[in-house]
Structures are given as C-alpha cells and as structure tokens.
Amino acid sequence: MLNIAIIGAGPGGLALALRLQQKGFNPTIYEGAPELKPLGVGVDIKIYGVKEITEMGLLEEFQSISVEAIDSIFYTRYGQMIYGEKCGKHMGYPHEQRFVHRGDLQMMFYRAVLDRLGPNSVQLGKRCTGFEQNETGVTIHFEGLDGTKSSARHDVLIGADGIKSAVRNQLVPSSSASHYSGVAMWRGVTVMPPFRNGGTILHIGDPIAQGSMIVYPITNNVDGKGNQLVNWVVEQNGQPKSLEDWNQRMDQGEIAHNFDECKLDFVNVGEIIRNAREVYLYPLIDRDPLDQWSFDRVTLIGDAAHAMYPRGGNGLCQALVDARVLAEKLAEIDNPAEAFKAYEGVRREFANRLVIANRGEGPEVVRRIVEERSGGKPFDNIEDIFPIAECEKIFLEYHRMAGMQRPDDAGPLGFRDEGFFNEDRAKKAAVENDIAGAKGSARA
Numbered sequence: 001m002l003n004i005a006i007i008g009a010g011p012g013g014l015a016l017a018l019r020l021q022q023k024g025f026n027p028t029i030y031e032g033a034p035e036l037k038p039l040g041v042g043v044d045i046k047i048y049g050v051k052e053i054t055e056m057g058l059l060e061e062f063q064s065i066s067v068e069a070i071d072s073i074f075y076t077r078y079g080q081m082i083y084g085e086k087c088g089k090h091m092g093y094p095h096e097q098r099f100v101h102r103g104d105l106q107m108m109f110y111r112a113v114l115d116r117l118g119p120n121s122v123q124l125g126k127r128c129t130g131f132e133q134n135e136t137g138v139t140i141h142f143e144g145l146d147g148t149k150s151s152a153r154h155d156v157l158i159g160a161d162g163i164k165s166a167v168r169n170q171l172v173p174s175s176s177a178s179h180y181s182g183v184a185m186w187r188g189v190t191v192m193p194p195f196r197n198g199g200t201i202l203h204i205g206d207p208i209a210q211g212s213m214i215v216y217p218i219t220n221n222v223d224g225k226g227n228q229l230v231n232w233v234v235e236q237n238g239q240p241k242s243l244e245d246w247n248q249r250m251d252q253g254e255i256a257h258n259f260d261e262c263k264l265d266f267v268n269v270g271e272i273i274r275n276a277r278e279v280y281l282y283p284l285i286d287r288d289p290l291d292q293w294s295f296d297r298v299t300l301i302g303d304a305a306h307a308m309y310p311r312g313g314n315g316l317c318q319a320l321v322d323a324r325v326l327a328e329k330l331a332e333i334d335n336p337a338e339a340f341k342a343y344e345g346v347r348r349e350f351a352n353r354l355v356i357a358n359r360g361e362g363p364e365v366v367r368r369i370v371e372e373r374s375g376g377k378p379f380d381n382i383e384d385i386f387p388i389a390e391c392e393k394i395f396l397e398y399h400r401m402a403g404m405q406r407p408d409d410a411g412p413l414g415f416r417d418e419g420f421f422n423e424d425r426a427k428k429a430a431v432e433n434d435i436a437g438a439k440g441s442a443r444a
C-alpha cells in the first residue's frame, strides 16, 4: 500500500487523512506545532463543506459544535436593510450551512484521525524544512522545536502546510511572496445573548468609505447560560500591512466606536466590538494562483495550493473538496504521479478562479452600490435607489460562480422585509427543500 506523508495537521491535512482512510490508506501527518490547540476564530462552512463533513461520517458531531446559518442580511452603516437571503436548507439546498470556531472544527477532525488511524498517525513537533524526491520516493526533513533534526522516507508527499507552505515554497520559490489587498482585518469573538433567530450573519457598512463589519454566531450556549460565542470581522482600507500571523492579539481601541451609528433594533453593534473576549489583527492577504500543484511524487492541497482571502468561508471548504478528490484519484490510479495530475486537473482551475474572484467584492458590492447612490446618507426607500431585482441578480450570479447555484425554483429567495422571515416560513421552506433535494432540483 502507498506510504503517504501529509505535511500539516490543519483542517485540510486532517480531512485528507480521513478521506484517505476511507479509501483504505494509512497516511502519516507531520505537524510543526508541538501541540494542536483550537486556534483561530470563526469560519463559515458552506453547503458543499457540510456535504463533505457528512460524507466523512461527522455530521452529528459537527452539528453539536457549530451553529446553523438561517439567514444572511446586508445593512448600511446606519442599520438600514439592503437585502437578505436564506441560507442552507432554508434556501432550498439539500445541506445546511453552518458557522463554527475554526479551532473546534480542527479538533473534531483531529479526534477522528486519532480514533480511526491510531495515535501514531499524527507526529507533532515535526516542522518540515525540505525534501528530495527520486523515482522511488521522497525523503522529508524535519526540525523539532529544540532544533533536533530528523528525516523520513515515504512513497509520496502532500503539502497541507497552509498559506506559508514550506513544501510549496520549495516547489515554486516565487510563490512565497504574499499579495496584500491594502485591507486590515480585525477579527474578534464576543460572548453575548443570541440575536434575531440565533443563526443570522450580518453584513454592515460599506467596504470603501467607512469600513465594513461581518457578524455571526459560532457556538451555542458557550457559557452554560444560553449565550452564544459571536464571531466578528471588521475590514478597514488603506492600512499598513501588519504581521502575517493568524494569532496577533490586539486591543479593539482603534475600532471601538466605528459602528456606533448603526442602529439595529435587535442588537447593539458597537457593544459587540467593545465587549469582545479576544481580538486579532490580520492583513487581508493571499498568494497568486499557481500554474502547477503536482510535481511527480509531491502535490499540494488547501491553503498551500490556493491561499485565498479568508472571506466567505471558501478557503476551508475548498480544502475539504481537495481532500476528497485527491483521495479518490489515489484510490483509482495506481501511478501516484498520474493520480496527482488527475487531482490537479479536477481542482486547480476552479480553485484559482475563486482566489481571483475573492479579490473582488463578491456580493458585498451591494453595500458599496447603496453607499454611492445614497451619497452616504440614510435613504427613504431602498427600492428608489436599488431595486430588489437588480440586487437579486448580483446574488444569483455570485452563487453560480461559487458552484452553489441558488435553487430559486421554489420562488424568489431574497427579501427586504424583516417580517418576511419568521420561524413558520423557515420550517415550511425546510420541508419544501427536502422535496427539492429528493427531486434533485437543488443544485449543491
């Protein structure tokens, strides 16, 4: 059996190990950190990511650590509603969309790997520093935290070592340069009572003029008192590039009052920031798309292959798709170099398109349109400046591009009236969606 090495025990590397195990392989993961800790803040797991997790046999456990996304609503900086749409099954897709703490998801995969592949399947404290390959295999070099050097020989090597991938940097040295958007991201989490239906993602403000904010809950009953852990991200333009470090702790002082003008009747937006439990600063960066991922016995997955702006949850979900396709190709094709090429053939072009698309505004553009057309002032009637049909077109196009064509056959799924969305309607939509799923008309 192929002796597979995976570098990196992030969500991508761990998911790959689980997918390979399902196909009868027994890979080894080498992780640089001496211990896996639940780091990071929130990630948005799209319907296609939930589908992957379901196929990995982890849906129930995943549901227990995450929050179901019910609707997604866009507001101006003053809290005036621009547009809303439902999420996941409420939208008519055959899967839920869910929000989760990145670290909780990583630890769930980690437990599953240890359980299914055994305690020696993940070797911690082994940072990959380089490799050599020939026609029979790959020799991989490691360094421990104390400087101890070691090596291991495997048939193939898969780099799942994230945005600063050492494997990718050796294969394509020019790819080590980061591409900076000029935008700084403040990321934080706040313990607070659930707002609206406890499953809403809010998009507030204008990315160009004032700065924008995204808010969504990631853990239910985080303190045993019914409060949720709520994730938020504030993006600010024109900031100097800060450290490329996911764990750079900051104080929220600089942005503490940026959203005080936003008046929503169900939540105090300014207080979400001021009451934060943890705040991090991260530059909005990615890597230029690669022309090649697979080099004979070595290939890349996840952020190592296609680091994209961490917006919209596609980065992590794309790593889960990589994991499935790569395991399938290794199971189908005997020659591993050919299997790697086949995997790349399925995945690279699509993932590269997403990297580029993520550099654009995506559906967030609706907030800029309203800011420009209203001159940055409150409006009397949104229909006068931005008709719903025009807005709807932008969302339909975005979902299509991201491979999640909206199943609008059940009727229009966007809304502007807060009253449109209530529990009864959500339940009815869920029933209709099951029917749509069974008929195969929901295209996930």
Ligand SMILES: Cc1cc2nc3c(=O)[nH]c(=O)nc-3n(C[C@H](O)[C@H](O)[C@H](O)COP(=O)(O)OP(=O)(O)OC[C@H]3O[C@@H](n4cnc5c(N)ncnc54)[C@H](O)[C@@H]3O)c2cc1C
Pocket (backbone or CB within 6 Å): 007, 008, 009, 010, 011, 012, 013, 030, 031, 032, 033, 039, 040, 041, 042, 043, 102, 126, 127, 128, 129, 160, 161, 162, 163, 164, 165, 166, 167, 187, 246, 247, 301, 302, 303, 304, 310, 311, 313, 315, 316, 319
């Ligand atoms: C600490 C951290 C926090 C994050 N927080 C968020 C967040 O809050 N929101 C968000 O949207 N995205 C976040 N991300 C990014 C997100 O997790 C990825 O986009 C997505 O999970 C893809 O996963 P991946 O496994 O490809 O890469 P990653 O999640 O980056 O995992 C890569 C793994 O490889 C290990 N590694 C790196 N170099 C080496 C080496 N040379 N040798 C051995 N091991 C190595 C790393 O320690 C890490 O465990 C975070 C990433 C990290 C590493």
